[in-house]
Amino acid sequence: MTRTHVHHMPFGAQVEPDGVAFRLWAPSAREVSLHVEGLRAHPMARDENGYWHDHVPGVTAGARYRFEVDGLTVPDPASRFQPDGVHGPSAVVDPAGHPWQDGAWRGRPWHEAVVYELHVGTYTADGTFRALIAHLPELAALGVTAIELMPVADFPGARGWGYDGVLPFAPHSRYGSPDDIKALIDAAHGHRLMVFLDVVYNHFGPEGNYLHAYAPEFFNPAHHTPWGAAINFDGPHNAAVREFFIHNALYWLTEYHFDGLRLDAVHAVRDDSAVHVLDELAQRARAQCAGRHVHLVLENDANQARFLGAAPGGYDAQWSDDWHHGAHVLLTGEMHGYYADYADWPLAHLGRCLAQGFAWQGEQSPFRNAPRGEPSAHLPPTRFVAFLQNHDQIGNRALGERLTTLAEPRALRALATMLVLAPHIPMLFMGEEWGAREPFLFFCDLGPQLRDAVRDGRRREFAAFPAFADPAARARIPDPTAASTFAASRLDHGARAAPEGRDWLAFYAGLLALRARVITPLLASADGGAGDFELPEPAVLRVRWKLAHGRVLTALLATPGSTAVLPRPPGTLLRCTGALCEQAGTVQPEPWSAAFWLTDGT
Known part of the structure; x- marks a missing residue:
C-alpha cells in the first residue's frame, strides 16, 4: 500500500499547492529577509509571537534558501535538509514525495x-x-x-x-x-x-548553531549545563x-x-x-x-x-x-x-x-x-x-x-x-x-x-x-x-x-x-514488584521473577570463588552457559556460569 506521511509545523518551509510558506522564530530581531536562490530577497513580516513569515509562489521542492537576520545570514533552524552541511543553504523538501510501502505496519509491542x-x-x-x-x-x-x-x-x-x-x-x-x-x-x-x-x-553542538546570535530566547541562563546555558523550557x-x-x-x-x-x-x-x-x-x-x-x-x-x-x-x-x-x-x-x-x-x-x-x-x-x-x-x-x-x-x-x-x-x-x-x-x-x-x-x-x-x-x-x-x-x-x-x-x-x-x-x-x-510471551503483562534476589554466598547471585500465568523464572550467576552447592531451582532448565553439576536435588555451578529455569505455572 502506497501512502505519504507529512508533519505540519509552525516554522520552517512548508510546501503548499501554489508555492512555499516560510516561517522563522526570531522574537528580538529587528529585520528578517528571505533569500531563495535565483530570486530576489523577500522582506519577511513579523507576527505578535515573534514569528517572521513569507509565502513565495512558484517555489518547489529542491529550492535552496537562507534567512538574513539583522545582517547575519543563517540556515533555517527547522531545515528538513542541508545538502552542503550545517553552514550551507537549506533545501525545500516535499515530505509527500516519498511513496511509502509500509501501509499495514503498526509497529510491535x-x-x-x-x-x-x-x-x-x-x-x-x-x-x-x-x-x-x-x-x-x-x-x-x-x-x-x-x-x-x-x-x-x-x-x-x-x-x-x-x-x-x-x-x-x-x-x-x-x-x-x-x-x-x-x-x-x-x-x-x-x-x-x-x-x-x-x-x-x-x-546544541558548538559549531553551526546560530541561534545564540539571533534568537537568544532559545536559552535560559538561569539553568546551567555542561554545555552552557540550558535550552529554555521554562x-x-x-x-x-x-x-x-x-x-x-x-x-x-x-x-x-x-x-x-x-x-x-x-x-x-x-x-x-x-x-x-x-x-x-x-x-x-x-x-x-x-x-x-x-x-x-x-x-x-x-x-x-x-x-x-x-x-x-x-x-x-x-x-x-x-x-x-x-x-x-x-x-x-x-x-x-x-x-x-x-x-x-x-x-x-x-x-x-x-x-x-x-x-x-x-x-x-x-x-x-x-x-x-x-x-x-x-x-x-x-x-x-x-x-x-x-x-x-x-x-x-x-x-x-x-x-x-x-x-x-x-x-x-x-x-x-x-x-x-x-x-x-x-x-x-x-x-x-x-x-x-x-x-x-x-x-x-x-x-x-x-x-x-x-x-x-x-x-x-x-x-x-x-x-x-x-x-x-x-x-x-x-x-x-x-x-x-x-x-x-x-x-x-x-x-x-x-x-x-x-x-x-x-x-x-x-x-x-x-x-x-x-520469555517474551510472558512479558506482555509483567507486573512491578515481580523480582527478588539474594546472594547465597558472596560469589553467587540468584534472581527470581514472577511472570505471567503464575510462571517463575529463576537465574543463577556464579562468579570466581564460587563453591556453592544450592537447592535446584524449580522448573525446567532452559539454558546453562558453563558447567552445572546436578545431583540429589542440588546444583553446583562452576565459576562464570549462568543458568535459567522456568516453572510450568498454574
Missing part, C-alpha cells in the same frame, strides 16, 4: 523489543542509510526486533557521533537524503524491524522553544514513521514548569500516534522512576547504566570514575538491577557525593533497557576498547546469557553479536578553531586515571579530529565469517531464539 544500537557512518563501508538496507535481513535473522540509530540530526563536518547536532530536523547529508532514510525505515518495516532514533534535546518566551522540540519528536515519529525515540541525557533537560516538557512531549506523541506502537525511551543519569509508566505522558523505559556498570566491574575489575559506586560488591548491585530496576534508588552515591535515584521496585522489568556495551560505554573509554578485548570469553558469555534471558529489554551494540574487536572511538570533524581544544580536552579528561597519568600515555590517546580515528571505528563485517565470529553469532542467535519462544 514494547515487550517484544530486542534493540540493536548502531552508528550509521561506521556500520558499513559506505556509511549511508542506503548501505544499511542490505544488512537488515541478517539482523532480523539474528533475532533483533528494533534497530536504534545514533543521532542523525545534522552536525558539523563529515563524521561524528551525532550528539553535537545543530539542525535537529535535517538528516546528516553525508548519510543520505530524507528519501534515503525513509527508504531504510520502509525496508526495515518490511522485515518486521522497528526503527528507533536517538534525539538530543538538552543542548523561562520567558519558552512556549515557542517547547514547540520546536516537541514538534521535532512528532516530526520524526510521523513524517519518517520512526517507531520510537531514545531521548539523550534528559537529566540535563532543565524545566521547572508546572508541566515538565518531557511529560508534555510524551502526552502529545501518544495522542498523535494513536493506533500505532510508538515507544519512548530515556537516558537519565538521575534515575527518576517517576517518568516511567504506562499512563499518558509516561515513558516506556530507561537505559540502565546501573546494569552495565555492575556487570562491567564484575567482568573487568575496573573501579575508577563512576565504577567506584559499584566496586564494593558489584554482584549485589547487579542483582538489585535485575530484581528491582535501579541499583541506586535514593541512596548516597560516593562518586557523586549526593543522593541518586528514586525507588523503582514497583516497575515491571520491561521498563529497563539492559546492555553490556553501547556507544558511550565503549567510546568514552580513552582507547575505545570493546569487552571482547577486556574480559575473558566465558565470563562474557555468562553475562550475555543474563542480558538476553532476563525479562528486561536487551540491547546489543553493533558488532557485539559476532565478538567484534575493533574499537569504537570518539571522533568528530569540527572546524579548525575548535580542533585543538577538542583534542587537548579529550586527553586532559583522562589525566586522573592511573593508566594515563603520564603525559606520554595521554599522547597515545587517538586524536578525535583525525580521519584515521573514524576509520579505525568502522566495523569489519568480514569477521562474521571467521570461526570466532560464527561461534559468537550462533551463541547470540540461540539465546535470542530462546527468548522469543519462551
Whole structure:
C-alpha cells in the first residue's frame, strides 16, 4: 500500500499547492529577509509571537534558501535538509514525495523489543542509510526486533557521533537524503524491524548553531549545563522553544514513521514548569500516534522512576547504566570514575538491577557525593533497557576498547546469557553479536578553531586515571579530529565469517531464539514488584521473577570463588552457559556460569 506521511509545523518551509510558506522564530530581531536562490530577497513580516513569515509562489521542492537576520545570514533552524552541511543553504523538501510501502505496519509491542544500537557512518563501508538496507535481513535473522540509530540530526563536518547536532530536523547529508532514510525505515518495516532514533534535546553542538546570535530566547541562563546555558523550557518566551522540540519528536515519529525515540541525557533537560516538557512531549506523541506502537525511551543519569509508566505522558523505559556498570566491574575489575559506586560488591548491585530496576534508588552515591535515584521496585522489568556495551560505554573509554578485548570469553558469555534471558529489554551494540574487536572511538570533524581544544580536552579528561597519568600515555590517546580515528571505528563485517565470529553469532542467535519462544510471551503483562534476589554466598547471585500465568523464572550467576552447592531451582532448565553439576536435588555451578529455569505455572 502506497501512502505519504507529512508533519505540519509552525516554522520552517512548508510546501503548499501554489508555492512555499516560510516561517522563522526570531522574537528580538529587528529585520528578517528571505533569500531563495535565483530570486530576489523577500522582506519577511513579523507576527505578535515573534514569528517572521513569507509565502513565495512558484517555489518547489529542491529550492535552496537562507534567512538574513539583522545582517547575519543563517540556515533555517527547522531545515528538513542541508545538502552542503550545517553552514550551507537549506533545501525545500516535499515530505509527500516519498511513496511509502509500509501501509499495514503498526509497529510491535514494547515487550517484544530486542534493540540493536548502531552508528550509521561506521556500520558499513559506505556509511549511508542506503548501505544499511542490505544488512537488515541478517539482523532480523539474528533475532533483533528494533534497530536504534545514533543521532542523525545534522552536525558539523563529515563524521561524528551525532550528539553535537545543530539542525535537529535535517538528516546528516553525508548519510543520505530524507528519501534515503525513509527508504531504510520502509525496508526495515518490511522485515518486521522497528526503527528507533536517538534525539538530543538538552543542548546544541558548538559549531553551526546560530541561534545564540539571533534568537537568544532559545536559552535560559538561569539553568546551567555542561554545555552552557540550558535550552529554555521554562523561562520567558519558552512556549515557542517547547514547540520546536516537541514538534521535532512528532516530526520524526510521523513524517519518517520512526517507531520510537531514545531521548539523550534528559537529566540535563532543565524545566521547572508546572508541566515538565518531557511529560508534555510524551502526552502529545501518544495522542498523535494513536493506533500505532510508538515507544519512548530515556537516558537519565538521575534515575527518576517517576517518568516511567504506562499512563499518558509516561515513558516506556530507561537505559540502565546501573546494569552495565555492575556487570562491567564484575567482568573487568575496573573501579575508577563512576565504577567506584559499584566496586564494593558489584554482584549485589547487579542483582538489585535485575530484581528491582535501579541499583541506586535514593541512596548516597560516593562518586557523586549526593543522593541518586528514586525507588523503582514497583516497575515491571520491561521498563529497563539492559546492555553490556553501547556507544558511550565503549567510546568514552580513552582507547575505545570493546569487552571482547577486556574480559575473558566465558565470563562474557555468562553475562550475555543474563542480558538476553532476563525479562528486561536487551540491547546489543553493533558488532557485539559476532565478538567484534575493533574499537569504537570518539571522533568528530569540527572546524579548525575548535580542533585543538577538542583534542587537548579529550586527553586532559583522562589525566586522573592511573593508566594515563603520564603525559606520554595521554599522547597515545587517538586524536578525535583525525580521519584515521573514524576509520579505525568502522566495523569489519568480514569477521562474521571467521570461526570466532560464527561461534559468537550462533551463541547470540540461540539465546535470542530462546527468548522469543519462551520469555517474551510472558512479558506482555509483567507486573512491578515481580523480582527478588539474594546472594547465597558472596560469589553467587540468584534472581527470581514472577511472570505471567503464575510462571517463575529463576537465574543463577556464579562468579570466581564460587563453591556453592544450592537447592535446584524449580522448573525446567532452559539454558546453562558453563558447567552445572546436578545431583540429589542440588546444583553446583562452576565459576562464570549462568543458568535459567522456568516453572510450568498454574
